[in-house]
Amino acid sequence: MLDSPTSRGLRSQRPLAVFCWLFLLGGITALANDEQPDIYRGEIRPLLTRHCGHCHSGAEAEAEVDLKGFTDVRSVIEDRATWKRIRDMLQAHAMPPEDEPPLASEDREKLTKWISAMLAQPDPSGRRDPGKIVFRRLNRVEYNNTVLELMRLPRLFVRNYDPSEGAPREPIRVSRKNPLPIYLPVDDSDYGFDNIGEVLTLPPFLMEQYLSTAHHIVALTSGSAPENTNNSSRSTDVLTRGSWLFKPLSSGADPYEEAEQRLGEFLYRAFRHPVDAEQFQPYLDLFRQVYEEDEDFVEAMKLPVQAGLVSPHFLFRVEGDSNEPPGQIVRVPDYELASRLSYFLWSTMPDDQLLRLAGVGRLHDADVLEEQVRRMLKDKRAMGLSDNFASQWLQIEAVSAAMPDPEMFPLFDEQRGHMLLNYMEDEARFLFETVMFEDRSILDFITADYAYLNERLAKHYGVYDEKFHPKKASDRHFVRYQLDDPRRGGVLALASVHTVTSQSSRTSPVARGKWVLEAVLGAPTPPPPPGVPELDEAAPESEDLSLREKLALHRENSACASCHNRMDPFGLALENYDPIGQWRENDGAGPIDIATRLPSGEELRGPVDLKRYILEKRKADFVRCLTEQMLTYALGRPLEYYDAPAVEHITSELEKNDYRFSTLVWEIVKSYPFQYRRTQEPQNDS
């Protein structure tokens, strides 16, 4: 590869398998089933027989994939789980193996596209599968927020305004304090997000941290912090405010009754569902055990609270532990729905109102649910969606760790540069929140003519003028700025995006192109095939060539062309933004040639033209891309072929409702995979 699209910690493996099926979805699903056999029998099947039949046919077929058995399209559709595996192996270039004749890249693409289209077909039996979400461990952001909510302590909001009070008063102060008072290690992430149940692990190392953290939280919130805490360098002030749980016993109160009452409430909220007597008793016993020793009420409350904080019911989002018949499809019960909602929109546990509605079994009523979603989207806690979802969707979490070359960008010689990176991230979150809190069109993400900027960013973009003074923008304070230059505005113009898709001293059109495909068009490319040389190595004589020329040379290699033809033009269209997102007409080697050509033959002339192209030609792709990303995040699992109808429905509702942000959220909440789930698999104790 010419350079690594992961240059700045940009996640290397975006959800490559998941979203590909959408690439051709629109075109092929429209075809009637009876037109398909010809393609299958005429092209697909012979191709598979030729390249795969050697090992994958008959009773002895490798990996139990017997291609011979699939005689027609119907048989393919009836065993989509197998075909998904086939598609994934092909897409990852894991098959055919190296010692078999190679599969030409056009053929590979033809196969994967066809299979993807088959995967997206509705099930012939009419049955729908809502999927099953694997128990999700709380990630560290969720853990932090949940502890604060549970202890009824204030959550720290970095951007200091409250959307429930209407339009924010400018300037908006942005705090640099770490919003997470509890230190936990970074979580495993995959499919683009760090809240995927399948992926989040719980190694012994982490369990030890949960135990010592629980100890620590209890010590702090009960006002008996040890002298040397293992979190001493973190901002833990908020925890020292003390919790209702550890208020001293009022005189005359019965300690056991009081403990029962407090622990009952604590566990109900900590586990986000009612706790039966059998589950409750051991916690009371813990209280009793200590209380009988020295009759210290507060001391005796600590142990059961500590246990609650490491219980699997607290650490995991448990779904389906009641006595449901196995292997069925059920509507998600209200308590589970409350958690699905609150972790999706707020990154925290359900508040009292949600729990109360779940308790009386009304939360799933459409009107109640809609009212709740509306309320939640106006709540400050919805900033969790921009802090967590938006940053991961836009892949900008790594921006604060970016290392622009200080020789080229003297600002990065010192702290000021690092601060600028933080401001870039703030800007992106403000953009997301503006669309969310004002319920604007999600197309604003492409076309916004406004931005929240502080003084440093405004200077960075070269728009700092007299308009800023009366509004008192400083480095800590952001103001809303009306953009009159289409080169700015929207996610394609965010400096944070340009920075994470650059190397330290130059842009990376490959990484930027890959970013456009992943974050905007929802058509990620597979990783490069094995054995493809980096261009620098392959052709040392090319060192005098410009970046654009090197890329062109790279595309001449057919192994590279199929993907780079798709990636590079989008990256080249953004070449006017330098490695830290400033506008440039010249890249040091000479004036920037802004014209690039897409595989479709269409010409793009720079970023403004790219926005126009997306809006005119690829609007549906963008809407689908954002829908899929948000649905993945909301569900905490990768999307599967059976989710395609839900995605279709959400996007069509968006189209009917002016692409309102609230429509996107509401339709996700109403969607089949969010409202339903499979029950537990039958147990096998083999």
Place this chain on the structure above:
Amino acid sequence: MTRKTGPSRRTLLKGVGVSIGLPLLESMNRAPLLAGETAAAAPLRLLVVYVPGGVNKDEWTPIGEGRDWKPRKVLEPLEKVREDVLILSGLDSRKGETGDNGHPLGCAPFLSTAPINERDRGGFCTDVSVDQLAAKVLGKGTRLPSLELGCDPDSSDLHYSNISWRAPGAPTGKEYSPRRAFARLFGDVQGDRRQQSVLDVVLSEARRLQNRVGGRDRQKLDEYFESVRAVERRIQFSESESSKHRPPQIDLPPSVPERYSEHIQLLNDITSLGFQQDATRVCTFMYGDEPGRGGWESELGFKDHHHALAHLNPHTEEGREKLLKITKIDRFFMDQFTQLVLNLKKVPEGEGSLLDNCLVLYGSGLEWGRKHNRENLPLVLAGRGCGTINPGRHIVYPEGTPVANLHLSMLDRAGLHLDRVADSTERLPKLNAT
């Protein structure tokens, strides 16, 4: 008549910020002996030190082979311990990986034993790593089966920041805070008896839950169980040892040191202390995550980012300057490592030193940062592996020898005899040759 019974009080921990009054004798602090282990046989300790981003190989590869090797710039510090190290040339990282980025491809599978073409969800060949396999044998009798350390906290990408894996795509996690690392090795598990009753409650809760769920949920609970049990084991150890053992007293700074070298040295010290006290026998230590870090002012007098430097064009003046800086970084890491080897060598154990009973692998998953290539990795093996290694040489293996052969030989020495790991073809010869 005098008989040497243990370490002198101040042999260890000359590192920055650490002072220690050792009240301990090695013989007092040994873990219970395993079946078949005799009091005379010191246990093997396995340590792997990882450095990011490859090296300047021109200044790495020694001049000469066998016993007659002469170091170039990067390996110069090893002169101090030249009779205790093997320089290994010619070993290749696993074949058949696909992907565009040499950094995670070098780092994540560095110790992985995954068969070729078996990838985790992220597309990397990570499966249980050599250290974790060894820990299953060596770690049976110690307080911590294995210790994982690293200087970089909070990487956003696990394949850039882990060499130690429990299963495909499941890293062990690693500790960067010297305080917390020390607490893991020597600290009391908080609350002791009371803590155990907390664990009893949540374990019974998990058991109840487990009876109702299947499939992947059940696997998640199994993992929960396994992790809680690991903590229980530590509690039991600290109780069983508590009558005869008190943790070493060392002064640790309240926060992570600003200076990189201090940070590494503290963790170096904790590693050797852990080995000395037999609190663990297996450790991995990443001096840095891929693709390296910036901010070398206080150490080396320049600000450049390691990764940015590595992408150099050797045909230009600028490129040559960058290469000089890369050499300085390589040398910096080698200085830190040499200090660690010296630490281990200073601790007497049995007839010789702790180092004699160690197998310490040092290296990177890339050869050259510039090329992102993974052939002919830069590797050093220190220690005598309880008499199974004959150090003091530079061994050049035939081109294309898989590094997995070395892994197989390391596992042999840990007491785990496997037929093959990853793409190994045979056990690595010559390690114990004269």
